[in-house]
Amino acid sequence: MSATGxxxxxxxxxxxxxxxSIILKWLQTTYECExxxxxxxxxxxxxxxxxRKKAEMLGIREIYIEDLREEFVRDFVYPMFxxxxxxxxxxLLGTSIARPLISKRLVEIAAETGxxxxxxxxTGKGNDQVRFExxxxxxxxxxxxxxxxxxxDLTSRTRLLEFAEQNQIPIAKDKRGEAPFxxxxxxxxxxxxxxxxxxxxxxxxxxxxxxxxxxEEAPDKATYIEVGFExxxxxxxxxxxLSPASLLxxxxxxxxxxxxxxxxxxxxxxxxxxxRGIYETPGGTILLAAHxxxxxxxxxxGAAHLKDELMPRYAELVYYGFWYSPEREMxxxxxxxxxxxxxxxxxxxxxxGNVDVVGRASPYSLYSEDLVTFEEGAVAYDHxxxxxxxxxxxxxLRTLGQRKRKLxx
Numbered sequence: 001m002s003a004t005g006x007x008x009x010x011x012x013x014x015x016x017x018x019x020x021s022i023i024l025k026w027l028q029t030t031y032e033c034e035x036x037x038x039x040x041x042x043x044x045x046x047x048x049x050x051x052r053k054k055a056e057m058l059g060i061r062e063i064y065i066e067d068l069r070e071e072f073v074r075d076f077v078y079p080m081f082x083x084x085x086x087x088x089x090x091x092l093l094g095t096s097i098a099r100p101l102i103s104k105r106l107v108e109i110a111a112e113t114g115x116x117x118x119x120x121x122x123t124g125k126g127n128d129q130v131r132f133e134x135x136x137x138x139x140x141x142x143x144x145x146x147x148x149x150x151x152x153d154l155t156s157r158t159r160l161l162e163f164a165e166q167n168q169i170p171i172a173k174d175k176r177g178e179a180p181f182x183x184x185x186x187x188x189x190x191x192x193x194x195x196x197x198x199x200x201x202x203x204x205x206x207x208x209x210x211x212x213x214x215x216e217e218a219p220d221k222a223t224y225i226e227v228g229f230e231x232x233x234x235x236x237x238x239x240x241x242l243s244p245a246s247l248l249x250x251x252x253x254x255x256x257x258x259x260x261x262x263x264x265x266x267x268x269x270x271x272x273x274x275x276r277g278i279y280e281t282p283g284g285t286i287l288l289a290a291h292x293x294x295x296x297x298x299x300x301x302g303a304a305h306l307k308d309e310l311m312p313r314y315a316e317l318v319y320y321g322f323w324y325s326p327e328r329e330m331x332x333x334x335x336x337x338x339x340x341x342x343x344x345x346x347x348x349x350x351x352x353g354n355v356d357v358v359g360r361a362s363p364y365s366l367y368s369e370d371l372v373t374f375e376e377g378a379v380a381y382d383h384x385x386x387x388x389x390x391x392x393x394x395x396x397l398r399t400l401g402q403r404k405r406k407l408x409x
Contacts, residue, residue, distance in 0.1 A: 009034045009115040010146060011106050013132070016051025018171060020121045022160055023148045024058055025167045027119060031146070036062040036113050038106055042098055043069045043187025043245065054170070064109055068101060069187055073244035076101055076323075077188055081284070081291055082232040082342075083335045084307070085315040091265055092281045092288065093318050094189025099128060100323035103135035107143060117144035124150045127270050131321030138324035181208060187248055189261075189281040200266050200276040211252070211280040215259035215353030222351040223258055224358075227251075227290040229346070232339030234287055248283045255282020258350040270320045286348060286355050293346040293357035297365045303338050310334070 010027050014020045014037035027035050037055045039048055048065050055063045076097050087093055106118040118136055122128035124147070133145050154160050164171050184191040192208050206214065228236035235241060237250050255261050261282035269275055295304060310331055317328045344362025348355055371381055403409075 007031045007033050007116050007144065007146070009036065009113065010117045010119050011036045011038055011110045011113065011115045012119045013102055013106055013121065014039050014051060014055060015121070016048070016054050018164065018169070019160070021054060021058065021169050022154070022164055022167075023119065023121050024055070024060070025169060026148055026152060026154070026163070027146065028059075029167075030152075033116075034062075035060055036064065036109060036115055038064040038102075038109050039066075040102055040105060041065070041067040041069060042072050042101070043249070044185040046185075058169070062113055064105075066105065068105070069245040070243060072098065072101055072187060073248050077248065077284075078233050078244055079332055079336070080314075080318060081287055082339050083314045083331070084288060084292060084295075084311055085318060086288075086311070087315045087319045088265075088267055089312075090263060091267060091279065091315075091319075092189065092263075092284045093315060094186060094279065094281055094284065095128070095184050095191045096131060096319045096321070097188065097323075098186045099131035099321065100135045103132050104139060106132075107136055107139045110140070110143065117146050119146040119148065122147065122149065125271065125273070127319070127321070130270055131323075134321040135324055183210075187245060187252070188284050189279055192278040193275060197276055197278060204264055204278050208278050209262065209280060212256050212261055212282050213259045215262075218257065218259035218352045220352075222349050223254060224347060224349055225254060225286075226345050226347050226359075227287075228344070229291070229294045230343045232291070232295075232336070232342040234290065248287070251283030251286045253283075254350060255286050259353040260350060260355055261285040262353070286350065289355040289357055290346045290348055291342075293348070293360050294344050294362060295342055296357075297360050297367045298342045298344065298362050299338060300366065307335065307338055 010031065010033050012020065012024055012027065012035055014024060016039065024035055024037065027033060037051070037060050039051045041048055052063055052065055080093060080097055085093055087096070103118075106120075109115070110118050120129070120132045122132055129147055129150070133147070136143050136145055154163055161171060163169075180196045181192045182194045190211050192204075197204060197208065226238050227234050228239070233244070234247050234251075237247060242250060261280050261284065263279040263281070264276075265279060266274055266276045295307075299307070314328065314331050314335070317323070317325060317331070322328055341362075341364035343364060344360065346357055347359030349358045
């Protein structure tokens, strides 16, 4: 492919790993352009300074390395958890929710540096290419996006390694062979897929798990914690106020120690295929249980059930990459309105992979012992009122029954 003359500078989402280092060099040689690297610390647990040194070695002058952990949890993870979002009923969307933030900074850095385009390392088979690019176009309709995996002819691991060697890109020894699986990580989760995980009939090997003890190895004694909430967001653990990122970090530690948050999932990708992934979301699994616990006593039935009806649609929008769409923002406004009185504390029991809500309290609680008690003396509820309630609700059912009897059905 010949260079296109209108691309002078590109901002690349750069991890410092082999693939994005190859992409960096490929952009320089194919487009004959200047490359700006952007590396985000989203809590993936890796040292990021090596990415800076590698970028410098490859001749990069403008290098952005940013700690986005607080923004990630505060502005992306927390709003999503207010919705109790689960894709296909189980997946906590750890990879999906990171992409709109990365794209946001790519577009912003492009504006700051006068770049013509942004670039990412997502492959042409996955969801991430869609998520990165939908977000970028939503934030800057005129941005150019370069997706090397859809353009180049480096279609095999052998070709990639040959390109790296030809261009003096360092290759770690363990990268010269086929990786057993690929991993994406951030403060919310780890996601592993490919190679040894591709057969969904075979149990995942233990070495795939990096963020959790196996439930069998977890302590034989339960851990009890209390999570405090204000307007739907977790703000404290055992009475200690914590920032969003610090709180999720602490929940991750508690989840790891108790074997919580493992998921083996065959999911439906947006691009049309099924894929098998192994997810670890220790803190997020605890947070979801806690949030539903505080909602159980503070949300009205109608509001709670409406939220549950809308949740699959919200989760689908996040998974598909429509974070910046008007429909997601509309749903968010409704969800945030529902959280005005979702404040209080939830007590949880953590034990060998399980999270149980065992206590909840709130100054805004709608739970009334006077209404539910079986003891004498409750004055707010008259049992006889139920007769009319049942008759009115049975009216249409009785009418249908009469028709069936009349027609002999």
